[in-house]
Amino acid sequence: MNTEVSTTARRRPGNLFQHYPITLRLVAGLVLLAGLALASMTSTLWLASSVEGDARAINEAGALRMSTYRLLVVSHERVPGLIHPSSMEPRATYWRRDFELRLHSPTLRFALPDDPTHAVNLALTQVENAWASSALATGDRMPTLVEAQGLVEVIDRFVSALEEYSERKLTLIRITLWTFAGLAGLLVVVLGIWLWRAVIRPLGRLIEQAAALQQTRLHARSALKGRGELATLSRSLDLMAAELSAIYANMQAQIDERTRSLADERARVALQEERSVIARELHDSLAQTLTYQKMQLSLLQTRLQGRYPEDSDWQETVSILRTNVNEGYRKLRELLSTFRLQLNHPDLDTALASTVSELQPNTPTHLLVAGRFGDLGLAPQREIHILHILREALSNIIKHAEAETAQVSIERRYNEVSVRVSDDGRGLPVAVQEDGQQHWGLSILGERARQLGGTLQIRRRTDGPGTEVTLTFSVEA
Template sequence: MKSRSPLVNRIAVVVCAVVLTALVSMTTTLAVSKSIEGNATAINLAGALRMGAFRLLAHAAGPVDSLTSANSIKSLAAEYEDNLTDNLITRAIPGSADHPLANQYRTIQAYWKQTLRPSLENHPHGLPVSANMVAATEAYVDSVNQLVSMLERRTEARIDLLHLIQIISLAFSVLIIIALFVDLRNRVLKPLRKLVSIAVAVGEQDFSRKANLKGTDELAQLGSAFDQMSSELALTYYELEERARSKTEELEKSHTALQLLHNASRNLFANHDLCSGAVPMLQELEQLLGIGPILLYLHDKESTEPVQAVTTASADRPFYCRDHHCNACLVTSEIYDELPIEEHDGRRLLLPIRTPSGLLGTLEVWYPAGKGLSETARRLLETLSDQLATAIFLERQITEQQQITLAEERTVIARELHDSLAQSLSYLKMQVARLRRLNIEGSQKPAHDAILEELSTGLNSAYRQLRELLATFRLKLDTPDLATALRKTIEEFSGRLEKPVKLTYNLPPQALSPNEEIHTLQIVREGLANAVKHADATEIFVEVVFESPQVKARIKDNGKGLPENGQPTNHYGLIIMQDRARTLGGQVAVRNREEGGVEVSLTFVPKSRHLIPTETSST
């Protein structure tokens, strides 16, 4: 199919058609007007020929006025013939020989020359005209009338043709103008209105309108350009709007996250406990950023592998959990299976928790692989790791400072005990020894010996307990923690037993307070002292384990066991251990083992339980 002309070409065609119509109309009108030029004069002259013929007839029948009458009729006839052949008449006669008007004119000329003129010239002047002459004249006049009628009809036909040409030209011009207006309306006005409406809509941020103009003209091309521009503007606007919305949401998330981190930092530094200070904050951060779970691992010099200290989502209670009333990190198996961990199309981000003095731990963050992790979220997590590093460092510093302070106090107490109570006990022992050397006879001797034996036993027990206290108080630790103190204690008693004492230890870092560590260490030392001194054991086992939420310390030996009454020979140490256990909120049990030997067990729950309020638990 032939494509339509562009707009300019169509307008040029319309203009050319109008001009051509006008030229054709003017040319044909001019030609027709030219063809009927002089017809009116010819009709008038032809009409005068009729009257001239009757004048000649009347002149021929009139009285004789003079001798020149004959010449007069001839001159009149000649004059009449000149009028008959006048150029004004001959020009109105078509040049075609077979044209009816030309035939009629030749007939009139022939009749005039052959019949009527000779009759008029040969008629005797003064005599009445004959009926034949009158009939001939009338026949001639009838022929002239026919000629005049034919001239009139021919002129009227030319005028009608002129009218027809003008009507056709007018109609054609009207049709061209109507077609021009229709084309302008359809091809110019409507597209322009569409383009203007699209421009207004684009100004109002409405990019849904489209021109959808058909064709290949300029406005169609302009409409296509408008549609493409509108689509590109819509895409650009929506992209910018989406970016602005995304940035706004990201800024709102950042603001909320920063507020959360600010509140969390205060809680971390106020509680001095990672679980209570970190878990609720990390869970809120997970919901805000669409990430999780988050796990916190601490690096401890006593452990070759990082120790998990905090998790935000777990199907089972973590081994380090000290509060079984808290369910902050527990989720159902169905929820846990949907978390973005390694088995569930998740990606892991590891962030170091470090201070200038060294690496304290690692923050493990899981996030969906398809979603990814934005730069803002990454920066927030880095800020979180810095805050956790500060909190952990300060907590360790406070704990170590408390332990150092306590160690210094213990050193002072040990010095005071050595300088006062130890000397007093030594003095009393010497006095008892002097009393033993006295010879007392009589009935009072058994009572005297019993009292001395009891005093000696009590003094020896008190002196031994004092030496144990002094040994404990004088422990010098590079890092004052329970694990180091236990290892040094095991080395000490292994030397005294002359056989290695086996130790099993799995307490999480920072599980006990300094006071709890001291009492636990003292109970273990007391149990070891009893096993080495009284049990005659060849093997001793020490276990200090964490069985959530309890801490259990067991001292087992393969010695001779307890006496039948269930009390050891020296029961002062058991009393002291029970007092320490009550201070810890726990209990000490001493029993004989089925396989032989004695087991001393300490069970207590660390005082740092119930740190996470129940109402903040996630499940």
């Protein structure tokens, strides 16, 4: 319980009503403002009604002085007993009764305060006592001027008290009006500040955020705090903007990836078309020439066989020429096969698996692949160099190694990739290891490694029989 009290004590006043809806708070403010206006009007009307008869009462009290002087004059007339024309009674009796009527008139009594000890009531009592004890009221003797003036002085004090009482009520009315006006003005200022901070400014920020979202500026946030309706709407818009931003970023990444893939595919197609053109030109020119040379050698051998059947010199020469032509034709076919190699697969791993599947049916050597290239992001030309090097290394194992198993091992360390092609065959001959550039097309492998921006190492295995070809290159080369 103490914890709850301390928590409530630390709560800021501005946060007391935040859990109420804005509409309810606005209606409460308007009701309070209307209540102040109604209270102001009610109190003003009540005070005004209390002052309503004061002017007539003051006039009535002032008329008592005139009645006193008239009664004094009538009492000193030389011809006593004169009749008042309007009442057909003696004039002294008329004005004495007039004084009594004015002194006890409802108009005068209505303006008196309810408190009998009030100064106005006390002053009226003095007037009544002074009148009752004066000769003007009894008529048993001749009233004097001094006596009449004394009565008038008492009446003047009563009139002054009555005027002062009326003035205090008017002052109270003015104070009440100014008080309610000040409270209403303060409430209007408070409502204005609250409307600016809780409604107008947050709505402006929400409108700005909506305009920003319409212009696809998805990073815009209103970030309104609190627990009101606008804060809840702000959090919903911020969450929606964050989700849209994530979706947009994901779509943009997919578009960029697709664009890059299309660009790589176009580059592959262009490269493949160029290589196909070169292959066709080689086939149409050099391949036909070598074929024609083979036919001429066969024709030459037939003719020489008929003329010089016992001469062995020409046979050795023709045999050497035939061997050279066949070797040139074989290298040309390898070159054409290299140029016609297509990289129609989405990545190197799939292309390598396809190459292994293509070579496996033609050899008893068991071909294995360990590891993956993954997404290296290489240019199509570099991917073709890598695939050619691996294909040539596997082809050499199949042709020369007499191995039971050949394995392609792939390992990546950060931006450097190492590919090792090893076998358990008869191993690399010493002559080839000393000068590998002249044997089994190894010079082509070294040249491709250099164009790839990497290094190629060919050696006998140190951990058993067989050969090991290691290609190392950088992804960012």
